[in-house]
Amino acid sequence: MSKKKWTVGLIGIFLVFCYFLFQFLSSTLKIDHLVGxxxxxxxxxxxxxxxxxxxxxxxxxxxxxxxxxxxxxxxxxxxxxxxxxxxxxxxxxxxxxxxxxxxxxxxxxxxxxxxxxxxxxxxxxxxxxxxxxxxxxxxxxxxxxxxxxxxDNWEAGKRMGELVVKDAGGKGRIGVIIGSELADNQQLRLEGFRSIIRNTPGFEIIAVRSSNISRIQAAKQTEAMLNQYASIQTMVGFSSLDAVGIMEGLKATNRADVSVYGFDDLEETKQGIAQGAIQASIVQQxxxxxxxxxxxxxxxxxxxxxxxxxxxxxxxxxxxxxxxxxxxx
Missing domain, CATH: 3.40.50.2300 (Response regulator)
Known part of the structure; x- marks a missing residue:
């Protein structure tokens, strides 16, 4: 590799380091300001x-x-x-x-x-x-x-399972997006959901991935999941940004045949329901x-x-x- 390419590479690494350092310092200063x-x-x-x-x-x-x-x-x-x-x-x-x-x-x-x-x-x-x-x-x-x-997050997940089973119309192969693998509320929702799906013939959770409470990540994870498991017929999101991200992931994979269920009532989620892109959402208070x-x-x-x-x-x-x-x- 030429000296010029090495230099460009080092500059790139330095700029990435500076970006993450700035984000860290910005977040720390923000916290100190709020506490002050x-x-x-x-x-x-x-x-x-x-x-x-x-x-x-x-x-x-x-x-x-x-x-x-x-x-x-x-x-x-x-x-x-x-x-x-x-x-x-x-x-x-x-x-x-x-x-x-x-x-x-x-x-x-x-x-x-x-x-x-x-x-x-x-x-x-x-x-x-x-x-x-x-x-x-x-x-x-x-x-x-x-x-x-x-x-009651376990009950909310159970309610989502009952909703999907009732409305899915035979679309029993399910992909799930959760907000975080570390958040207890997300895990409880998933377990409540599993309690219904595992006991319903013809329904199966194919894959579970995390969005890290990010619309962009929900879209990326949906796209990756559908590319890996083309047989998925229903997608369920358990945090507020997931359903909208799932919709974007479906567009990226040209999948209009997948039923979508979400959580909460963001304006974009309401629009998705009104347009028929999202079947339903479990809404908290x-x-x-x-x-x-x-x-x-x-x-x-x-x-x-x-x-x-x-x-x-x-x-x-x-x-x-x-x-x-x-x-x-």
């Missing part, structure tokens, strides 16, 4: 209860809706919500945010559960310092969190999750007891439900 804002707001008015809400991903539509519900409840109760989260899904950053939040001594913390020993230790640290912790979206029942608020979490904390502040698990409902959104919602006054 939280600390300043607590100093400004110690009479107000300050609650930290740590999202899985700060600008994810699901988590922004959880934030909306939490802030609505906080406004009614005279509390303040400090909302923060990683720029992109990153459990290590979630843990760093939790650790820094504990150091800032808020009145309570609302956080997604993560199955990780360090995370459980941090939750214990908060509890030992008198900071109540409630988990949302994904539970961590083996930790010392006081309560979980969110979807993120606003209620945020709202109820804050009200449970209010009960804790008053010294009351609260349920360890508070499950919020799920609905099925399909073309009939969309038509009904449009026609209703």
């Amino acid at each position: 804002q939280m600390e300043q707001s607590m100093v400004e008015d110690k009479r107000i209860k300050h609650v930290v809400l740590i999202a899985q991903e700060i600008d994810n539509p699901f988590w922004r809706t959880v934030e909306l519900g939490a802030k609505e409840a906080a406004a009614q109760l005279g509390m303040k919500i400090d909302y923060m989260g990683p720029i992109r899904i990153n459990p290590a950053e979630q843990m760093n945010l939790l650790e820094k939040s504990i150091a800032a001594k808020p009145d309570a913390i609302i956080v997604q559960g993560i199955k990780e020993q360090r995370y459980d230790l941090l939750i214990s640290k908060a509890i030992d310092q008198g900071i109540p912790v409630i988990t949302v979206d994904a539970d961590e029942p083996e930790s010392r969190r006081l309560a979980y608020v969110g979807t 993120p606003k209620e999750i945020g709202f109820k979490s804050v009200y449970l904390l209010a009960d804790i502040f008053k010294g009351g007891s609260i349920p360890v698990q508070h499950y919020t409902a799920t609905d099925i959104m399909d073309s009939n439900h969309l038509k009904a919602s449009v026609s209703s006054p």
Whole structure:
């Protein structure tokens, strides 16, 4: 290889290194800025209860809706919500945010559960310092969190299985996209789904892949899965961005014969259902999750007891439900 090619290659490697270093520093500075804002707001008015809400991903539509519900409840109760989260899904950053939040001594913390020993230790640290912790979206029942608020994820997966079996019309060879292999809520949904599929003759899960809560990755994984398993007839996505990504993967492989099922009610998912590209979606209640979490904390502040698990409902959104919602006054 010529000296010129070596030089170009080294420059390329250096630029890639600089890009990832910039992303790391940018994310770290963002976290420090968010925690600094939280600390300043607590100093400004110690009479107000300050609650930290740590999202899985700060600008994810699901988590922004959880934030909306939490802030609505906080406004009614005279509390303040400090909302923060990683720029992109990153459990290590979630843990760093939790650790820094504990150091800032808020009145309570609302956080997604993560199955990780360090995370459980941090939750214990908060509890030992008198900071109540409630988990949302994904539970961590083996930790010392006081309560979980969110979807019964195993039941939601089971409901998805029943929906697919009922509507698939013989399309029993299934490909599955989950948001994360590490997230407990995704694994529970998958297990609930499996409990129906494994007991239904003619239905089989051909492959399971992870999108890492990314629409682009959901599309790429769908394309790769269909290229490897051309016999797949139904695709199921278990995180909010998966169904839209699956649609894009189907377009890339020129597959219009695959039935698609998703999770949550993003605007693109609604459009896909309206256009017939998505058969249905299991819809959670993120606003209620945020709202109820804050009200449970209010009960804790008053010294009351609260349920360890508070499950919020799920609905099925399909073309009939969309038509009904449009026609209703």
